[in-house]
Amino acid sequence: MFETYEQAIEWIHARLRLGMKPGLSRMEWMLVRLEHPERRIKTIHVGGTNGKGSTVTFLRSILQEAGFRVGTFTSPYFEQFNERISINGQPISDEELVELTNVIKPLADELDHTELGGPTEFEVITAMSIYYFARMSPVDVVIYEVGLGGRFDSTNVIHPLLSIITSIGLDHTAILGDTYEQIAFEKAGIIKNGVSVITGVKQPEALDVIERKALEGKSPIYHLGNEFTAGSREPLERGEKFTFSSMFGQIEDLRTTMIGSYQVDNAACAVMASQILANYYSFMIENEHIREGLIQAYWPGRLEVLSEDPLVLIDGAHNEEGINALASEINSRFADKKISILFAALKDKKLDKMIATLEETADQLTFTTFDFPRAASAEDLMEVGRNDGNNNIAIDYQDFLSKKINELNKEEILIVTGSLYFLSEVKPFMMNVLKNK
Structure with a gap:
């Protein structure tokens, strides 16, 4: 058993030797042994090539302004490892991370000696986060950022309230494929039957793949530019301004302090998500929460x-x-x-x-x-x-x-x-x- 933070981190990082091992079998095995903590948490799943972290941050900030206790699971970390598992933007403590590692290590050791093989670093951290939010520090909702792809990503063991696919780009082509259609197929793997999906994807060939996946699962789909829009865009000296419109109404003069026109797309996806949560899942979110949440949102390293x-x-x-x-x-x-x-x-x-x-x-x-x-x-x-x-x-x-x-x-x-x-x-x-x- 680990006694110090340094010991725990060293063990977690040592799992990097296993590389990337796509598939959900090891995650499912660990969750069975943990008595299915994933069934005890409400989640939102965010995938895509670019914009995942910003979208998670925008949505977390909106929900936080509305008074909710919001967990997030993101990668990679920017300033300290602990921030990958956070509540209301605050990373878990060193002591909590040690406790989590002591919960998961025996399972990893046992898996090492099975035909499934040992869990990777990302699988270990994902399992830790699910256990943490379900058992150690319950929250109102957890926003999960996909690590790589979607279909076989270790986060894809959750059954979310809604899914968001921010964008499609030619990244990780050796693993996900070298066309927009192939990558979109992997990203669309997070779409669950009957679960609403929001997307900011723009390439027609990629969007077609996502729409077909949604249609197969009878999942309502909301596409930026169709079911919701971000118009009247105006760059500010240190941020962006836009007007949001959807079937739920219009919100004028929304502002972000994150620079970049692409951040308007990310913010619009987060606003649409908050409206779906408010109208279909009884989350008490008002326009002023959306407005203030976007202004307060901060994500390091993005312009x-x-x-x-x-x-x-x-x-x-x-x-x-x-x-x-x-x-x-x-x-x-x-x-x-x-x-x-x-x-x-x-x-x-x-x-x-x-x-x-x-x-x-x-x-x-x-x-x-x-x-x-x-x-x-x-x-x-x-x-x-x-x-x-x-x-x-x-x-x-x-x-x-x-x-x-x-x-x-x-x-x-x-x-x-x-x-x-x-x-x-x-x-x-x-x-x-x-x-x-």
């Missing part, structure tokens, strides 16, 4: 402004769609600025189009790496680029940032982007440099 003077941003654009969205926002908001970008990525990503887009956007593009097993080297990233003189390498990103931040002038903006694992490592360092500037 997050770390400093106004000098202007420094971070953004977890870690796939082609994310980079395209970032480039669009840079071009529309900061056209009068000289753009310097520091980029680090995982080597299992499709990098060519991402880097090409960054090259078109940046006046200076710098590649770097970080201490992570799947991280691409700065040299590998440089090799993918066109190397026209605007690209360079920073072997030591800390040394680069220390100098760059102190050299920035009012005509220049620094954007650090790429892997969320990189951003979680680099943000504390950047905050320290900015504090001492």
Whole structure:
């Protein structure tokens, strides 16, 4: 049995050696042994390529404003591991994590010696979260973010009140498929018979797959742009403004403090979810809860402004769609600025189009790496680029940032982007440099 937080975390991370093992059999085995805690919690399931974390945050914030106690299960963590399992935005304590690990470890040990094989790190954490919300710290509702795909993701053992599929993009193609239809099929695997599904998916071929899955299961579907809309969009200096409309009515002048037109799509999906909960599941949610919830919502690492003077941003654009969205926002908001970008990525990503887009956007593009097993080297990233003189390498990103931040002038903006694992490592360092500037 574990006695310290460090011991528990070390054991959890050691499960990474098992890699990814799609399928629900190990989760189902553990839940049987835990006497089905998943049946004791009300849940909402959020999948998609991009926008999952933001949508979870918007919806959690709305529900919290309405007075509900809301659990969330998200990945990856940004500042501390515990935040993956949170209540009302507050991560579980170190002591609770140790207690949870001691509950799940005996099951994992037993599974190690069965034909099913041992549970992966993500399966262990998912089981811990379900047990926590059902047995240790009950909540009114839990919002579950899909880890990878949907159909065989370990979170897909829940039977939610409603499902949300935010977007479809060409990410994790080696596992999920290399077409929008194939990826949509995997994402649509979270749709349960008779359970409403909300989607912000835009590609017709992907949407067709989702709609067919919903039709087969007689699941009502609400599509952004059809059953609900987000119109009168207007970028604010530090956020967005829009008007929401659905069969339940119209809410004007909604605002978010998260930057990016894509955040309006995510917010609209969360608002639609709150209206379905209010009208079909007796959740007491008023328009003022929606309005204030959107304003209060905060999700780190998504076009997050770390400093106004000098202007420094971070953004977890870690796939082609994310980079395209970032480039669009840079071009529309900061056209009068000289753009310097520091980029680090995982080597299992499709990098060519991402880097090409960054090259078109940046006046200076710098590649770097970080201490992570799947991280691409700065040299590998440089090799993918066109190397026209605007690209360079920073072997030591800390040394680069220390100098760059102190050299920035009012005509220049620094954007650090790429892997969320990189951003979680680099943000504390950047905050320290900015504090001492």
